[in-house]
Amino acid sequence: MKIQKTDWGYIEWIQRSENQPSMNIGKVVCYPGKQMYPHIHYEEQFIYVLEGCGTGWANGTLQKIEPGAMYFMECGCEHSMKNEGDGPIIHLLVSNPVQVEMDSFIDKEETYKELSSEELIVAIEAVRGQFLDNLHSAYVIFTESGNLLYQGSYFPTYCRRTCSPQEHPGECRCMKNWIHFLETTEQTIECPYGLLVYRIPIFFNKRVVGYILGGYIRISSEEEAPIEGVYDTPESTAEGLKSLLRKASRAIRTFCEFNQFKNALFEKEALLEDSKNSREALLHNLKMAENTVTDLKINHHFLFNTLNQMASLALEGGGVPLYESIIHLARMFHYSSQTQGSLVSLRNELKYVDAYLQLQKFRYKDSLDFRYDIDDEAQDTIVPFNFLQPLVENAFVHGCDEEESKYLEIEIKARKEYVDIWVKNRGKCLTSQDCYRINVGMRGNTAHGLGMIYHKLGSIYKGGFTMKIGTRENSTVLYVRLPK
Template identity: 25%
Template sequence: MAVRRFFHLRDVVDVSVLQEIQDRFSDATGLASIIVDYQGKPVVRYSNFRPFCARVRQYPGGREGCEQSDAHAGLEAVREGQPYIYRCHMGLVDLGAPIVVNGQYLGSIMAGQVLIEEEAMAGLDRIAKPGLNIAQHPELKQLYEGIPTMPFHKVKAAAQLMYTIANYIAEKGVANIIQQQLNEQNVRLMEEIKARAELEKALKDAELKALQSQINPHFLFNTLNTISRLALLEGAPQTQEVVFALAELLRASLRKIGQVATLRDEIAYIRHYLLIQETRFRDRIQAELDIDETCLESEIPLLTLQPLVENAIVHGLEPKEEGGHLVVRVQRVGDEVCIEVADDGLGMPAEVVEEVLRLESKRSGRSHLTGLGMSNVHKRLQYHFGADYHWEVQSRLGEGTRITLFLPYRPAKVGS
């Protein structure tokens, strides 16, 4: 479901354009005018403002009453769908025309600050209670006497002109919004095309490297199976287990690189890999797998997790004299599968973490970016799941590294 975006009047029409429109309107009609937002607050400077109104707004109660009048009048104009002529809280004749963009009320053009014939005045709504008592302020009474009187038919003509201007502003706002949206879509499209091209190149490079490194892999696979059976016959079960685990990893590497697997398959490959490493390092490396069984049928690109585990051991734990602890955790969080690979090894400096997140690492050594590399793992997941996938990388030098992948839960259609 798309999230509706709410705009401010300044977002859709340039303020300098609004100011020029308002100034020209005031010059043509002799009315004071101001463009306000949906709360009744001015967006631009006042045009042809009356001294009486300017003085009223210098009093806290007066300013509040003016803004309330403008806000209520704007909403009333929206409700009626046409210009609204009324009396403000101080009794002057004002008019408002709504500015509506994409069904959203953004503000109004407010004008007036005049008096009209008494018989016409009596037929207008007084929109709010007076914010000030003129009788208690002689200066206001004197300024009130200087307010011009205008024929009511001219006020109505000015209101229609205001409505035309408001519609122009709204149309310009719609055009600006459409242009902004098109620009944003074009930028996103170009970024997606670039990312896809980079990913396809990375996948082709990975496939090429895999082909270059394959020295008759079927022969190696069959040989390992033979050695495994021989070790079992000779009474060397641990050797048999290690050789079998290596054969299973080789079997996985023979599958097509972009093929979809289940998390169950990926966890099995990790178990085989860890068996080999734990045999190699004995007590220096301890691994723990905490797996939520409800996640195991979810899909994932083949051999995505093993490179992360390998990086954690090779670059985090192996160089550490006393070794360390590795945790692989898979759990269901709502509609997402959360996969965490964490070690308490050497960790990475902050600048290396930033390079990982930007996928721009140029370092070697303890960068956690060897083999297929974190960059390729991230890009493969991004290519497969799109915006439904995201990741986090946390690391502190001397304390360890935690990489967390968030994938959508999707039952795998293996082989599709």
């Protein structure tokens, strides 16, 4: 049996897979007075306590460590444990890597076009939102030439203390040094401060197009002194993390393959179309269906949030505010049910938005402030139903910190042939890199909120509209230009 020594004790591996992710079984021993610092599980884990006593925490929930206690922890769980007894804590550990099959489903012999940087960014945005961000793991993605594409928001406290990666994206020494040693194989890099970083290549069309750097964990050797506050990671957890990074790399490749395959199908279908009239009728029906689906997605999301707010008001005994919030909600659903999938006046869209903001005002009270600066001439412009409220909600939810005061401004100006719309918030101010990534992502229609609205406007106005996100005067600004 293999023994892995750690800062807090040791693991006696009963079953350990070295070459590929599979179930691992071991006996874990945590010495008296020692603790496992907070860490993330990158595989499913089950523990059964054999002896000893102490406390543990899993995603903020207390675990009482005593003989006979059993706990299951999912992938992505934040866990810690402390031995508070006179003897060792001994528990059985069973870990199992998460099975997320994301391999390519397109013909292996298919020949693809050269991948553009925008296609790669769209793929990263899709995989990031659906997969990577749920892992609570530090990761950075570069092009094959070393240009930063995306850096995750989660980094261990030790990283933030030594390198400040959030203040200097892509500039940590562990991120820059590997560029001079480009290879097509996986590599493990040790950063200057003793953490291990895994570099996983991203392949497309049989060549490397980028790299994922992830991990930022510590696996000690017998000669190394402990690092205060840094968890000494079991080898099974490290293998689980590498497995997830590989799957993320394959998911990005698969998305790129599917995107090109889908575009090729669209081109072939266009060539095979015989009747212009039937084609236009089909497209019209598809657009109506797509818009209806988009509206349903948005309305269901809003309904869930709003009913939660109203339930809170009821529990607090707020009779009048609850009554008024019900009236606002009823107006919104009446508007939604009457006009779904059609074109409406901007004046009605603004009433819809105002009802939404009034509901948010009940929730946040004086911590929320908003104002309108709208040309009267613009209000009779005909616009798509329910395009404006999701943009305001996006600025409200993603642009404002939960604990801080919130300020939103909607400015609409009438031009000769266009209407210009700005939705501004003075919360989180995005970087130019963030703006570029979001703009590329929403044009790629990745099923995120902004992507759905961009796709909806595109189905109606073709290329005759503008929608982009940027910054101005310490505010994040979403700008939309629509033809009259």
